Amino acid sequence: xxxxxxxxxGSPKIKKYLDQHLRKDRLRFVACGSVxxxxxxxxxRLVFDSDGLYEDQINSxxxxxxxxxxxxxxxxxxxxxxGLLAEREQGITIDVAYRYLSTKKRNFIIIDTPGxxxxxxxMATGASNAEAAIILVDARRGLLEQTRRHSFIISLLGIKHVxxxxxxxxxxxxxQKIFQCISDEYTSFASKIGLTQTLIVPTSAVTGENIxxxxxxxxxxxxxxxxxxxxxxxPDHKSFSSEFRMPVQWVNRANQNFRGLCGTISNGTLRxxxxxxxxxxxxxxxxxxxISPRGDVDLANEGTAITLTLANExxxxxxxxxxxxxxxxEVTDQFKATIVWMDKKPLFSGxxxxxxxxxGFAIAQITSLHHKVDLSTLISHSTKSLSLNEIGICxxxxxxxIPLDNYKKDKETGSFILIDRSDCSTVACxxxxxxxxxxxxxxxxxxxxxKKARASANxxxxxxxxxxxxxxxxxxxxxDLVEYKLxxxxxKTMSLDGDNMRSGLNRDLGFTEADRVENIRRVAxxxxxxxxxxxxxxxxxxxxxxxxxxxxxxxxxxxxxxEVFIDTPIEICEKRDPKGLYKxxxxxxxxxxxxxxxxxxxxxxxxxxxxTTEEEPETQANKIISFLxxxxxxxxxx
Amino acid sequence: xxxxxxxxxxxxxxxxxxxxxxFRKPVMLYSVGKDSSVMLHLAEKAFFPAPIPFPVLHxxxxxxxxxxxxxxxxxxxxxxxxxxxxxxxxGIKKGINPFSSGSAVYIEVMKTEALKKALxxxxxxxxxxxxRRDEEKSRAKERIFSIRNSSHxxxxxxQRPELWKIFNGKIKKDESIRAFPLSNWTEFDVWHYIYEEKxxxxxxxxxxxxxxxxxxNTLIVVDDERLPLERNESPILRPVxxxxxxxxxxxxxxxxxxxxxxxxxxxxxxxxxxxxxxxxIDNDAGASMEEKKQEGYF
Numbered sequence: 001x002x003x004x005x006x007x008x009x010g011s012p013k014i015k016k017y018l019d020q021h022l023r024k025d026r027l028r029f030v031a032c033g034s035v036x037x038x039x040x041x042x043x044x045r046l047v048f049d050s051d052g053l054y055e056d057q058i059n060s061x062x063x064x065x066x067x068x069x070x071x072x073x074x075x076x077x078x079x080x081x082x083g084l085l086a087e088r089e090q091g092i093t094i095d096v097a098y099r100y101l102s103t104k105k106r107n108f109i110i111i112d113t114p115g116x117x118x119x120x121x122x123m124a125t126g127a128s129n130a131e132a133a134i135i136l137v138d139a140r141r142g143l144l145e146q147t148r149r150h151s152f153i154i155s156l157l158g159i160k161h162v163x164x165x166x167x168x169x170x171x172x173x174x175x176q177k178i179f180q181c182i183s184d185e186y187t188s189f190a191s192k193i194g195l196t197q198t199l200i201v202p203t204s205a206v207t208g209e210n211i212x213x214x215x216x217x218x219x220x221x222x223x224x225x226x227x228x229x230x231x232x233x234x235p236d237h238k239s240f241s242s243e244f245r246m247p248v249q250w251v252n253r254a255n256q257n258f259r260g261l262c263g264t265i266s267n268g269t270l271r272x273x274x275x276x277x278x279x280x281x282x283x284x285x286x287x288x289x290x291i292s293p294r295g296d297v298d299l300a301n302e303g304t305a306i307t308l309t310l311a312n313e314x315x316x317x318x319x320x321x322x323x324x325x326x327x328x329x330e331v332t333d334q335f336k337a338t339i340v341w342m343d344k345k346p347l348f349s350g351x352x353x354x355x356x357x358x359x360g361f362a363i364a365q366i367t368s369l370h371h372k373v374d375l376s377t378l379i380s381h382s383t384k385s386l387s388l389n390e391i392g393i394c395x396x397x398x399x400x401x402i403p404l405d406n407y408k409k410d411k412e413t414g415s416f417i418l419i420d421r422s423d424c425s426t427v428a429c430x431x432x433x434x435x436x437x438x439x440x441x442x443x444x445x446x447x448x449x450x451k452k453a454r455a456s457a458n459x460x461x462x463x464x465x466x467x468x469x470x471x472x473x474x475x476x477x478x479x480d481l482v483e484y485k486l487x488x489x490x491x492k493t494m495s496l497d498g499d500n501m502r503s504g505l506n507r508d509l510g511f512t513e514a515d516r517v518e519n520i521r522r523v524a525x526x527x528x529x530x531x532x533x534x535x536x537x538x539x540x541x542x543x544x545x546x547x548x549x550x551x552x553x554x555x556x557x558x559x560x561x562x563e564v565f566i567d568t569p570i571e572i573c574e575k576r577d578p579k580g581l582y583k584x585x586x587x588x589x590x591x592x593x594x595x596x597x598x599x600x601x602x603x604x605x606x607x608x609x610x611x612t613t614e615e616e617p618e619t620q621a622n623k624i625i626s627f628l629x630x631x632x633x634x635x636x637x638x
Numbered sequence: 639x640x641x642x643x644x645x646x647x648x649x650x651x652x653x654x655x656x657x658x659x660x661f662r663k664p665v666m667l668y669s670v671g672k673d674s675s676v677m678l679h680l681a682e683k684a685f686f687p688a689p690i691p692f693p694v695l696h697x698x699x700x701x702x703x704x705x706x707x708x709x710x711x712x713x714x715x716x717x718x719x720x721x722x723x724x725x726x727x728x729g730i731k732k733g734i735n736p737f738s739s740g741s742a743v744y745i746e747v748m749k750t751e752a753l754k755k756a757l758x759x760x761x762x763x764x765x766x767x768x769x770r771r772d773e774e775k776s777r778a779k780e781r782i783f784s785i786r787n788s789s790h791x792x793x794x795x796x797q798r799p800e801l802w803k804i805f806n807g808k809i810k811k812d813e814s815i816r817a818f819p820l821s822n823w824t825e826f827d828v829w830h831y832i833y834e835e836k837x838x839x840x841x842x843x844x845x846x847x848x849x850x851x852x853x854x855n856t857l858i859v860v861d862d863e864r865l866p867l868e869r870n871e872s873p874i875l876r877p878v879x880x881x882x883x884x885x886x887x888x889x890x891x892x893x894x895x896x897x898x899x900x901x902x903x904x905x906x907x908x909x910x911x912x913x914x915x916x917x918x919i920d921n922d923a924g925a926s927m928e929e930k931k932q933e934g935y936f
Binding site: 014015017018021022023024025026095096097098099100102107109121122124125128129249250252253254255258260262264291293301303304305307318342354356357358359411412415416417419423424425426429 | 640641642643644645647648649651652655656658659683684685686687688771772778779797798799800801802803804806808809810813821822824826830833834900903904907
């Protein structure tokens with residue numbers, strides 16, 4: 001939408017106007033507040049008073065008012081923004097909405113975010129791309145936990161410019177005292193979380209006071225209007241330098257002679273002939289050609305999507321990073337980060353996720369969870385898990401090195417999301433604190449003997465046979481028989497099960513979901529060491545979660561891990577109940593028992609599935625031996 | 639710093655490249671309109687000097703303006719596009735049309751169903767559309783990568799959080815995404831860009847005398863003899879143009895004198911009526927676009 005009052009009918013000035021319009025800069029700002037602070041109304045008023053609404057949208061507003069249960073003598077501006085049916089029925093804002101406004105001075109992208117606690121993740125989504133923020137406070141209710149939570153997220157996501165609108169001033173008789181009280185309280189809170197440049201303004205969406213024009217009801221207010229603030233606030237530029245940086249997004253192989261690297265310059269400028277380095281390899285090279293959306297150029301600026309070619313051919317692919325030779329991002333596979341958890345399923349220390357940065361990705365493990373932050377008190381608590389909307393500090397280890405920086409230094413190399421490997425949803429967003437130097441310091445000790453050498457000394461091929469299934473399914477029985485057969489034929493073996501692991505190494509762990517995850521993580525690591533030692537390992541664990549079994553598999557090579565699913569129905573396990581555990585669990589004496597009150601996730605594609613209801617353990621064991629022969633672990637004549 | 643349009647242009651190019659890098663088999667939905675024309679232009683820039691690395695899909699309801707089809711074929715030839723024109727033949731066999739079937743059934747069968755069938759038939763895992771967030775209230779909340787289940791349904795409560803410029807394109811088997819590179823453009827930006835970049839668009843957007851009939855405050859252009867006329871109706875010549883293009887019996891024209899892009903821009907700045915008002919399908923109920931989107935309509 002364009003500021004209509006600027007143009008007259010038949011104006012010959014249209015071209016001049018377009019040029020001016022082009023040169024206006026753009027500000028993205030996020031608007032947040034608690035339920036019923038009147039945020040949508042305030043934004044509607046802002047758009048309305050700055051003349052950005054088309055007439056049929058105003059007509060549609062009038063029409064909407066008839067079907068809405070919200071009452072009001074004047075136009076309900078919030079209906080402009082609360083678009084989804086579910087929201088209009090309930091009279092609340094669920095999802096982030098984007099609006100576009102153009103005033104004489106600036107173009108705006110307005111990011112309207114929800115106020116309900118359960119949608120905090122959407123609030124972070126909205127704030128991630130904003131350069132400034134408006135926070136609403138209801139003058140009648142003062143600062144709420146939601147106000148603090150939102151302010152904290154805004155500060156966390158690196159927004160420095162904040163305007164606080166103390167709204168509904170008309171409902172407190174324009175009381176200067178109330179305004180001052182809220183203003184003082186907010187200022188003191190804001191300084192604690194690093195928000196230092198704030199404007200606090202008394203407003204009313206109903207009368208439009210101090211939104212676009214200074215009103216008559218607050219003669220004691222000496223500051224400017226909200227619009228004035230938004231039109232003049234200067235978005236931050238990166239603090240470190242104008243050094244060139246660009247993630248490689250796609251490699252363009254138009255023909256045999258053309259190999260272009262595509263990306264958007266995230267910082268600084270780039271010139272033809274400039275020396276740059278490619279990360280993580282850190283090979284220095286020279287820019288030969290820059291293709292911008294305007295064609296070939298000698299110089300390209302920050303924010304421009306370009307394709308560049310290099311003077312010499314080096315191996316670069318998507319996810320690699322190009323940087324000026326000074327001020328390079330760090331390259332690491334371990335770092336400390338703040339994460340906002342966005343999924344219904346909680347985060348457990350030890351779990352594996354996919355980490356995605358602006359164009360790269362890696363397999364990531366939360367190696368330790370330091371603490372979570374209580375947003376109302378700003379006090380840290382130690383924790384083993386994070387639930388939906390909680391914010392925590394953790395260490396993350398990756399399966400490869402990637403370039404990264406402190407988030408405050410560079411949002412692009414400092415930000416990432418975590419993706420659940422089975423349902424592919426985005427479960428967290430994160431901001432890098434710093435790399436853990438350990439990654440550079442612990443150089444894997446170069447040993448001359450590797451696992452292949454050790455295995456061949458044992459005259460065998462090392463691997464693990466991972467038995468999973470419910471308690472009482474028959475895992476240990478079958479594993480024992482297999483081990484006996486292998487041992488008799490001269491193979492070097494080792495059995496791992498709940499009994500020998502939980503009585504020693506894992507003595508400190510219980511049976512909660514978090515402890516089960518940690519239990520299997522340790523088992524998997526021990527298994528890996530034993531395979532490195534050249535042994536055939538028989539691991540029998542309920543291992544109820546797919547994610548941890550996948551973790552164990554990922555630690556090893558493809559031909560070293562075989563998952564055997566002992567598929568015994570729970571009714572039969574219950575009937576067998578060799579240790580009397582089901583009986584205890586059913587009577588409530590054994591909480592978190594798999595199959596009773598804790599889930600078991602069946603393997604989707606086990607290497608071998610055994611049904612124990614029909615055949616004897618001996619037959620099952622022989623099946624496994626044949627399977628190992630098929631896989632080349634055992635020679636066929638044994 | 640790049641200017642306003644250059645910022646939008648670079649952001650859209652980033653999204654287009656991201657789709658190509660993350661998906662196995664993307665397709666661009668080409669509706670022949672101004673937004674599609676801008677998208678094609680951006681795609682050419684994004685992948686230059688390589689050709690556009692995905693096919694373009696046009697869902698042909700058989701009720702498009704004649705000029706749209708000739709324009710489409712000419713553009714496909716000029717730009718060497720891999721054009722897929724898809725029509726729901728089953729709907730044709732059943733005799734579905736915008737008049738006797740009613741616009742709701744017609745849209746469902748010839749557009750929504752047709753699109754889903756085409757996507758399934760070719761196994762596309764990402765469909766690039768030209769929707770913008772400023773068009774309509776429910777679109778204002780759409781993500782740039784919008785996940786759809788195996789039956790192409792959109793669940794507004796299951797949207798993935800979308801942060802920074804990090805797009806999660808990971809999907810389960812049989813899921814797909816709709817991607818919207820023009821999300822942050824306004825109607826004015828689109829026209830402004832067409833002006834600056836001299837992008838070719840169908841002449842239906844420019845005013846000229848056309849035969850029209852007036853129905854419920856909407857001007858319908860009689861594009862061919864298939865439009866059933868009421869007894870007292872006879873087409874009259876009016877200087878009209880279109881603000882958006884679709885199936886001619888369902889797309890209202892506006893009276894206008896604007897015959898150049900510059901005149902359109904000027905008219906827009908003075909205009910009192912936003913774009914989608916000319917489309918009859920949106921007026922059924924306040925949030926009907928949301929319902930259509932849940933069913934898989936773009």
